[in-house]
Amino acid sequence: MDIQTLTYLFVGGSFALYIGIAIWSRAGSTKDFYVAGGGVSPIANGAATAADWMSAASFISMAGIIAYSGYDASVYLMGWTGGYVLLAMLLAPYLRKFGKFTVPDFIGDRYYSNVARTVAVICVIFVSFTYVAGQMRGTGIVFARFLEVNVNTGVVIGMAIVFFYAVLGGMKGITYTQVAQYCVLIFAFLVPAVFLSIMMTGHVLPQTGFGGTVLDVAGGDSGVYLLHKLDQVVTDLGFTEYTEGSKSTIDVFFIAAALMCGTAGLPHVIVRFFTVPRVKDARISAGWALFFIALLYTSAPAVGAFARLNLIDTVNETQYTELPEWFYNWENSGLIGWVDKNGDGAVQMRAGAPFEGKPTYAGSREETKGSYGERVLTNAPTDNASEVYIDRDIIVLANPEIGNLPAWVIALVAAGGVAAALSTAAGLLLVISSAISHDLLKKTLMPGINEKQELLAARGAAVVAIVIAGYFGINPPGFVAQVVAFAFGLAAASFFPVILMGIFYKRMNKEGAIAGMLVGLIFTFSYIVFFKFVSPELNNAEHWLLGVSPEGIGTFGMILNFAVAFAVSRVTAPPPEHIQHIVEDIRIPRGAGEASAH
Amino acid sequence: MKEENARAYWAANLRLILTYLAVWFAVSYGCGILLVDELNQIQFFGFKLGFWFAQQGAIYVFLVLIVMYAHSMNKLDRKFDVHED
Numbered sequence: 045m046d047i048q049t050l051t052y053l054f055v056g057g058s059f060a061l062y063i064g065i066a067i068w069s070r071a072g073s074t075k076d077f078y079v080a081g082g083g084v085s086p087i088a089n090g091a092a093t094a095a096d097w098m099s100a101a102s103f104i105s106m107a108g109i110i111a112y113s114g115y116d117a118s119v120y121l122m123g124w125t126g127g128y129v130l131l132a133m134l135l136a137p138y139l140r141k142f143g144k145f146t147v148p149d150f151i152g153d154r155y156y157s158n159v160a161r162t163v164a165v166i167c168v169i170f171v172s173f174t175y176v177a178g179q180m181r182g183t184g185i186v187f188a189r190f191l192e193v194n195v196n197t198g199v200v201i202g203m204a205i206v207f208f209y210a211v212l213g214g215m216k217g218i219t220y221t222q223v224a225q226y227c228v229l230i231f232a233f234l235v236p237a238v239f240l241s242i243m244m245t246g247h248v249l250p251q252t253g254f255g256g257t258v259l260d261v262a263g264g265d266s267g268v269y270l271l272h273k274l275d276q277v278v279t280d281l282g283f284t285e286y287t288e289g290s291k292s293t294i295d296v297f298f299i300a301a302a303l304m305c306g307t308a309g310l311p312h313v314i315v316r317f318f319t320v321p322r323v324k325d326a327r328i329s330a331g332w333a334l335f336f337i338a339l340l341y342t343s344a345p346a347v348g349a350f351a352r353l354n355l356i357d358t359v360n361e362t363q364y365t366e367l368p369e370w371f372y373n374w375e376n377s378g379l380i381g382w383v384d385k386n387g388d389g390a391v392q393m394r395a396g397a398p399f400e401g402k403p404t405y406a407g408s409r410e411e412t413k414g415s416y417g418e419r420v421l422t423n424a425p426t427d428n429a430s431e432v433y434i435d436r437d438i439i440v441l442a443n444p445e446i447g448n449l450p451a452w453v454i455a456l457v458a459a460g461g462v463a464a465a466l467s468t469a470a471g472l473l474l475v476i477s478s479a480i481s482h483d484l485l486k487k488t489l490m491p492g493i494n495e496k497q498e499l500l501a502a503r504g505a506a507v508v509a510i511v512i513a514g515y516f517g518i519n520p521p522g523f524v525a526q527v528v529a530f531a532f533g534l535a536a537a538s539f540f541p542v543i544l545m546g547i548f549y550k551r552m553n554k555e556g557a558i559a560g561m562l563v564g565l566i567f568t569f570s571y572i573v574f575f576k577f578v579s580p581e582l583n584n585a586e587h588w589l590l591g592v593s594p595e596g597i598g599t600f601g602m603i604l605n606f607a608v609a610f611a612v613s614r615v616t617a618p619p620p621e622h623i624q625h626i627v628e629d630i631r632i633p634r635g636a637g638e639a640s641a642h
Numbered sequence: 643m644k645e646e647n648a649r650a651y652w653a654a655n656l657r658l659i660l661t662y663l664a665v666w667f668a669v670s671y672g673c674g675i676l677l678v679d680e681l682n683q684i685q686f687f688g689f690k691l692g693f694w695f696a697q698q699g700a701i702y703v704f705l706v707l708i709v710m711y712a713h714s715m716n717k718l719d720r721k722f723d724v725h726e727d
Contacts, residue, residue: 110697115678118696122670125701129666132708133659137715251698255688269688287682287693296675304670322726324716331708338701345697631652632724 050455051190058228058459059205062466065224066209066217074499077214078145078478084219084319090332092222093316095229095467097124097307097333098340099175100182103229103464107443108436110348111355114278114286117348119296123303123532125334125341130308130540132330136317138547140326141630145318146475147311147539148483154546155554156623158488163561167538168311168479171531172472173513175312179469180517183462189377189441190458199517202466203510210470210477211506218470219319225463230339232460236443236453237343240350243447245270250346258353274353281360282395282429286349292585298596305602306532309540312471315478323633351439354446359432360393364416367391370445375419378403379435382418383425389416394430399423403433473513477505530572533598537564541605550627552609555616560609568601651722658714662707669695669703 045053071077084092102124110117142150148168152161180199187198209217237250246265247253258273260266274286284290307313316333317326358368364382374380381403382391405419406412412420441461444453481502486493493501538561545552545560572594575583585591592600618624629635673681674696681692689698719725 115693115696118674118693121697122674122700125704126666126670129662129704129707133662133711252687254698255686255694257688271688271690271693287690289678293675297671300670300675324712324719324726327712327715328709331705331712334701334705334708338705342698342701628648631655632648633719633726634724635726 045451047451047454048192050452051458054452054455054459055191055462058224058463061224062205062221063208065220066213069213069216069220071212071214071216071499074145074482074495074502076216077499077502078318078482079315080214080216080219080319082143082319083321086320086325086329087332088219088223089316089320089325089329090334091226091336092219093313093329093333094336094340095222095226095463096316096471097313097337097468098229098464099468100179100186100461100465102340102344103233103461104182104186104440105437107344107347107351108439110345111352111439112436114284115289116291116296117345118289119291119300120303121341121345123300124307125337126300126304127307128330128334128337130304131313131317132327132334134544134547135308135314136326136330137323137633138630139314139543140317140320141323141633141635142626143318145315145482146478147314147543148479149487150546151539151542151557152483152487154623154626155542155552155557156620157554157558160542160554160558160561161483161488163558164539165479165483167534167561167565169476171310171534172312172476173516175531176469176472176476176509176513177516179465179472180513182465183469184517186458186461186465190455196518199514202462202469202517203514206466206470206473207507207510210473210510211503214502214506215315215319215474218474222467222471225467226336228463229460229467230336232456232463233340233440234343235456236440236447236449237347239449239453240354240443240447241346244350244354250343250350254346254349270349270353274349277353277356281356281393284395286352292591294591295585295588295593295596298592298599300596302533302536302596302598302602305536305540306534306598309535309538309543310531311479311535311539312468312475314539314543315475316471347443348439351443351446355434355439356393358446359391359434361390363390364418365389368446370442373445374435374438374442376409378405379438381405381421381423381433383421383423383431384414384416384418385425385429385431392429392431394428396428396430397426398428398430398433399425402435469513473506473509476509477502480505480509530568530594530598533568533572533595533601534565536598537568537601537605541602541609545606545609547627547630550624551613551618553613553616553619556609556611556613559612560605563608564601564605567604568598571597571601647722648724651718651724654718654722655715658711658718662711666704666707670700674700 075081148161148164151164183202184195184198187193188195209221241247241250241253245253245256246259247256258266258268258270271287278286320326320329383398400423404422406422409419414420444457481498485501486498542557542561575594678692682690684691686694
């Protein structure tokens with residue numbers, strides 16, 4: 045069977061599975077819809093959280109980012125896993141004991157204020173929408189690449205699938221499809237990783253192959269450590285040493301903190317912990333989630349290193365006419381571009397951009413063939429020796445081809461990419477719809493509606509959210525890619541501090557919480573907007589506050605949030621007696637069963 | 643008495659959290675970021691040690707920390723008689 049048929053088979057089969065699960069797990073009540081009835085096992089919740097959390101970006105882009113930036117990418121690895129420690133110890137068990145449905149629910153009740161609740165709803169919607177647009181786009185791109193349909197058709201197919209199980213099944217449907225999606229995506233990520241590891245180092249585990257020695261051409265042990273060789277090869281070509289960083293320590297520190305606290309503060313991650321039966325399940329479930337995530341996150345840096353070395357070995361100083369087939373294929377998709385600056389017909393990989401921007405071609409390969417048969421670029425070349433542009437996103441998608449792996453592995457990677465994008469999109473859409481139907485309608489605007497009406501409103505809100513997300517997927521606002529990373533900064537500067545203080549600082553009152561949330565949010569938002577959109581030309585270390593980039597500024601916003609909230613709470617009245625009792629109650633595990641059975 | 647028990651339980655929980663978070667901070671921000679250049683002088687199998695912490699070690703330690711915390715808290719819940727079921 046050819047790759048195309050296999051891909052249809054794998055992707056189609058996985059869709060059939062998700063739809064089957066959706067029909068089997070329909071939601072009958074608002075509790076089913078918002079928190080899957082509160083009866084999900086900690087292991088299943090861990091797998092669902094992992095799929096919820098790992099987006100198209102984790103699956104497709106992360107290994108590529110690591111391959112290109114080496115040590116500098118460590119901040120993503122630590123930042124996106126370290127947040128689970130904070131979740132397990134500081135947030136998840138107490139929010140589970142509190143036993144409500146959403147994050148704004150906790151903020152509104154704990155701070156006895158519908159203003160606080162509404163501010164939280166706005167934050168939820170803003171953070172989740174920026175995130176979900178990228179997922180829809182990711183689904184479309186995977187479809188376009190592997191199934192040769194138009195990107196927009198891909199987005200529509202993705203919308204239809206998510207529509208089916210998110211609207212029908214709510215959290216219950218999403219939970220069990222996410223478990224299935226996790227299995228598909230982790231298998232799809234690990235199979236090529238293991239193949240590559242065996243091929244390059246003889247180790248079955250990528251995690252040990254990463255620190256192993258490379259095999260020589262005959263398949264014998266060369267005695268040279270992979271990372272050592274990689275350091276040498278890249279520095280010879282003029283790149284920064286792979287295992288050394290180029291960012292300033294303070295910036296790395298702030299980015300890591302923003303990613304960790306942002307992860308712990310992301311509403312779609314937090315609500316997953318409302319679905320387990322007991323407080324102790326919430327704690328260990330965070331452990332399972334991190335275990336499932338770590339399978340991918342500890343393999344990705346190995347894949348990045350293997351791919352970088354493999355890529356240089358295969359491409360650098362090779363005659364264009366003698367390159368492997370995949371090079372031409374990805375050149376056709378616009379993700380590779382070559383300009384023969386020195387006229388020797390061979391491809392030189394060197395530090396620096398080969399030309400301005402992403403490749404744009406003068407015409408099709410047939411119309412405008414270059415002297416070696418390459419596609420002719422219209423980009424203005426730079427004056428360094430670097431000749432080739434290879435998009436970072438290729439690394440994971442093309443690894444099976446670069447490593448000469450069997451066709452079914454390529455089909456599997458396609459199904460994995462779609463699973464990663466759909467699972468995250470569904471989790472985000474649910475958070476948006478429950479913020480609207482539960483927090484905005486039921487708790488604020490129309491407290492009179494009954495459960496049936498609320499459930500209908502939740503489904504309606506999910507439909508609207510899917511349509512809007514799909515619209516952004518088809519017409520992506522130019523800023524999506526830049527903004528997704530900032531969802532973390534905003535979550536770190538708004539939710540994380542107010543939830544934390546709501547649990548650990550009994551004296552925190554509504555005035556402090558609202559002031560803190562607004563200051564953190566507005567500060568972070570303005571800083572990012574200023575450097576990314578208003579004056580992008582000033583976006584460098586010289587102009588940054590204390591040398592902190594927009595990616596790391598959420599940490600600063602978080603500190604401001606804490607400070608302002610504390611100061612304001614000291615000069616205003618303490619929270620009422622019954623709120624202080626709520627705080628005492630959420631600190632004690634016993635009674636979680638009753639609390640959730642309201 | 644009940645209130646005192648709750649307070650003692652909370653104090654014990656806070657002590658655990660602070661201990662584990664100190665380790666959390668040390669492996670990620672400490673070994674992976676602040677001390678990375680010093681640790682990179684040490685070779686650990688095929689890795690420079692600081693680089694290993696940043697791309698592998700910190701994640702393993704995070705996982706161990708969560709499991710240990712969950713385990714310690716289960717014991718603490720029973721000791722102070724605040725456990726569920």
